Amino acid sequence: MPGTAHVSPDEIRKGFSRAMSDMYRDEVPLYGALMTLVAQTNAQVLESNTGLAEHLRRTGEIERLDMERHGAIRLGTAAELATISRLFAVMGMQPVGYYDLTPAGVPVHSTAFRAVHEQSLQTSPFRVFTSLLRLELIESPALRSFAETALAKRSIFTPGALALIEQAETDGGLGASDAEEFIRQALETFRWHPTATVTAAQYRQLSDQHRLIADVVAFRGPHINHLTPRTLDIDQVQAAMPGHGITPKAVIEGPPRRKCPILLRQTSFKALEEPIGFTDAQGSHSARFGEIEQRGVALTPKGRALYDQLLNAARDELGAFPNESNATRYEQLMEQHFQAFPDDHAQMREQGLAYFRYFPTEKGLAARRKSDQPRTLEGLISAGHVAVEPLVYEDFLPVSAAGIFQSNLGDAAQSHYTANSNKAEFEQALGRSTIDELQLYGETQQRSMDECMSMLRE
Template identity: 45%
Template sequence: NPANPVWVDRDALRTDFTLAMSAMYKAEVPLYGDLVQIVSSINGDLIHQSSLDPKVLSLRYGDAQSARLDIERHGAIRLGTPHELSTIRRLFALIGLYPVGYYDLSAAGLPMHATCFRPRSEASLLKNPFRVFTSVLRPELLENQETKELALELLSRRNIFSDQLMQLLDLGDVQSGRLTQEQSREFITEAIKTFGWQSTAAATHNEYSHLRSEHPILADIACFRSSHINHLTPRTLDINVAQDQMKAVGMQVKDRIEGPPARACPILLRQTSFLAIEEPIKFIVEGGSPLLNGSHKARFGEIEERGAAVTPKGRRLYDELLENAMSQARAMAGDGDDLSPEAMDELVSRIFQAYPDDWDELRRNGLIFCTYRCTAKGLNTKLALSKYNLEILVGSGILEAQPITYEDFLPLSAAGIFQSNLGSEGSPKEHVARPDEKGMEEALGAVLEDSDELYTKMQNDSINECSSALCVSID
């Protein structure tokens, strides 16, 4: 009934979208299907062995009651223009994804910056935590004038959104960001086209080679007719076991797991991937057919293991220890050389012994964010005072703390993931950082949300709920 339309729930639409994306990617990159199988079989085994700390299980897997455990946790795209970015923002808003956080990739020598489109609320994250790392070109960082002009010229010629999709985005705008069932089905079909692979390039082989020689990322961003999703990432309950299994079946795997070392109390996130595969591409030829056969490397498969969200203080300690490990590694390896992956892992583990590895200690030192809930004991206890200190309530078993899952990305890991898939040698070298958050917001046509504010809100909301349930104030 058009007078009384039934709107599709945004979180449910996100799940349909994620499933469609996953199906497309498995069909287009069969090796990715193999990866998903490895991960789900390991997860299936581990979830039945109760050896995992329930807090860790909850961080890595989410709430088994409400979340779809096998659904991907993230993907990544690389865009070329402000118009592409603002259109993607409108597209993602329809499935409940909003830009959170700013990632400056110039520090890693990449002419780009990025944000994470993700759900904001706890309820929404529980239903489906899928998010997309979205980077966009910053032409002003390209030094070579000719290259810059070529990239901009190619990008100005392409349109990665179908007309039907644009109409649906307009409809979404006038319908307060909602779609009907029928519109949703069409939306998924049309949206997925933007992220699929187009085997005919939008550039000649010369143009492609020119951009590639300047920076491989440039060719990937500017020479194609779509903004192909470059990877999807399921979550794993044990990334070390999963990585061993990836190697055992002969996948070409990244040298090292990115992120913090393995810990009893995991923080942030750890990730690894199989390297990008080489895929056939037809390049256009000046003056028409036939097309020229070539190839391109962009798409890979990744896995991630999530830990606790750290506070700004926790983040500073993480960055400090990582920086410390890097500079020791440089000193140990000597000029321009890299330590072996094993030596590097050992060094990082040793240095991270300075990072507390006990949930209570992490919380009391203000290094992680937690949500709180009343225990059964707490609900049955008559409290004498009207005001309590949070730590006293936790210490006496009235309240229980659960670390909040880190829902964002690590810029250094992201840079590592870029590098390992672009054929550049060695680890990312130091570059002068030139962040431009304002420029990113202008291109988006929206402000970036601050992830620390979102975690703080989750933490405070949970304390307020406990306070109401216990009829006491908590400070």
């Protein structure tokens, strides 16, 4: 009710992320094994790499490392997307970026719901990659009509969740007990259901069109299909996964291993084959998997253009979709081509390839108001009055996202779509514009510059 002290959206998001992780660990025990492996790896890296440990402490990332997660869901209708946007808004999450996955043969377009301010991200960097099925890409008119009808019949939100969303919008937030109830009700949207809403034959028809279409249309809710912890050494985790009873995918998505990581690297264990009760028979479905990620520095438009150029050159030379048969060759090509991307933060900053955060040092604070203190940012950096730290990338890579999707659907599931990207249609369904992630990084970098200079001029 109005006047009640509201729980901050950041705290609601933090609680929801923890509840989601607990639920997924219960549903997919291998996720728990993966979490243990990641925690062990991170502890080893921090112990052996004191420079990285100090960097994480300076930037505040050390506090968020163990709780960092991203999830992914796939929705079927514009109405579902519009409502999920309202649900995430209660948790302080906004749609950042637009991703068209059709070039990789995946019939969806997507955005990432997350916090947008660096202080909110420090409280909880939970993010959800949210995809909307592009029904117009179903070739058969009859099958498309069936999919539309099936999706129209379902309601993926509980009445309680819808009521609390409306209450939060009306009152400007939720009190403590309502926030707890909101988390419980919202969690139901993401829960796994071992029963389908279609017959075995209808499921096969949908799956034959594309396995992801079956995953969206054949169930009564958009079960979370993976949760992703953040590791500090993805290659070490990838190598250790088989020894923990986890079968990794063949290729780590994203850039090759580097001294100074850029953007995002991802890998996963292959999707589980799970028993499913269709309306007329028993069968199985494969969709849910475990994923890990290693995050590097966010790249500027210039840096992204160079990244895309090098990635495309490596893939063009490979001449095929990266898979188990060509994984070694692909890794060699990536390392070869990415030699053209500076593997040094100072060079990246000088060349305008990446975003950074700026912090006053003790030396700089001690020299405040002294006549010999440098007046420019570059002068302050050279004098040791300002420290520079890479700004962590908070978003996703279209090719990486598509690669993870495709590897877990199977190479045989790859399709080819000629449809163009349709950001306008996606945003119409969403009910608002998506936020340009590069603008957010620019704003964060500028804020850190302004705050740094202000502190040194006090």
